[in-house]
Amino acid sequence: MMRKICFMTLVAICCQRAVAQIPQPDPDTTARHFLIVASIKNLQEVSAGQLAVQQAKNAEVRNFGQMMVTDHGHAEQELLQLAKRKNITIPPAASGGIQPDPMLKNAGAQFDQLFVHAMLAGHENAVQTFQNYATTGKDPDVRTFARQMLPTLQLHLERIKVIEKEVK
Template identity: 70%
Template sequence: MKKLLFMIALSGAFAAHAQIPQPDPDTTTRHFLIVASIKNLQEVSAGEQAVKKGKNPEVKSFGKMMVTDHGAAEKQLLQLAKSRHIDLPPAATGGIKPDPLLDHAPDFDSAFVHAMSAGHGNTVQVFENYGTTGKDPSVKAWAQQMLPKLKMHLEHVKALEKQMK
C-alpha cells in the first residue's frame, strides 16, 4: 500500500512539473538555432500584427521594434547557421502565421503585451542557457551578444504592461 501511495504521489509530481513551462535544456547548436529562429519569426509576426491592429501608439511602436530587431536577428542567425553548415528545417525559417489568439482577442493591445512579456521572458532564458552552456563558440558568442537587446525588450514590455494596467 505504501508503495502504491508513493507511486501515485510521484506520478502527480511529474504531472505537475510537466505543466510548468521550463527553459529548454537542450544545448545542441542546431536545436538552439531552430528555437531561436522560430522565436524571431514569432516576434516579427506578432510585431506586424501590432502595427496593423494596435490602438495604443506605444504598442504599435513596440511592434515596429519587434519587426526591426527580430528581423535583423533572424538574418544574423541564418548567416551564422550557414557558416556553421547547419541546415534548419523549413518550419524554423518561414511560414509562421499570425497568432489566431491575438487576431481574435477582444483587447488586442493587452493580449499582445502579455504575449510579448511571456515570450521574451522565455527567450531570455533560452539565450542565457545557450550563452552559458552552448557547445559552438561562435553561436554561443552570438547568443551572448543578443542578450542585452532581448533583456531591453523584456524590460520595455514589462513597463508597457505595468502602464496599461
C-alpha cells in the same frame, strides 16, 4: 522472497545501465536545436509585431511592435548567416511562414492586452533560452551569437514590462 529481491535488484541494475547508455546530444545537435528554437522565436516576434503595427490602439504597443519587426528581423538574418557558415540546416518550418497566434489575430478590442501578455511571456522565455546557451552552449560561435543577442532581448523585456503597466 529472496528470489524476488534478487530479481528486483537485477531489474534495477539493468534499468540503470540502459539509462547510462543513452547517448548525449553532440555539440552540433545542441547548436542546431538552439538555432531552430531561436529562429522560431524571431519569426513569431516579427509576425506578432507586424500585427501590432496594424491593430494596436496604444501608440507604445504599436512602437514596440515595430521594434519587434526591426530587431527580430535583423536577428533572424544574422542567425541564418551563422547557420550557413556552420553548415547547419534550419528546416523550412522554422525559417518562414510563422503566423501569429490565432487568439492574438482575432483579439479585437483586447489586442493590446493580449499582445503585451504574449510579448512578456515570450521575452522572459527567450532571455532564459539565450542565457542558457550563452553560458552552457558547446559551439563557441553560436554561444557568441547568443551573448550578443542577450542585451537586446533584455531591453525588450524591460520595455514590455513598462508598457504592461501602462496598458493595465
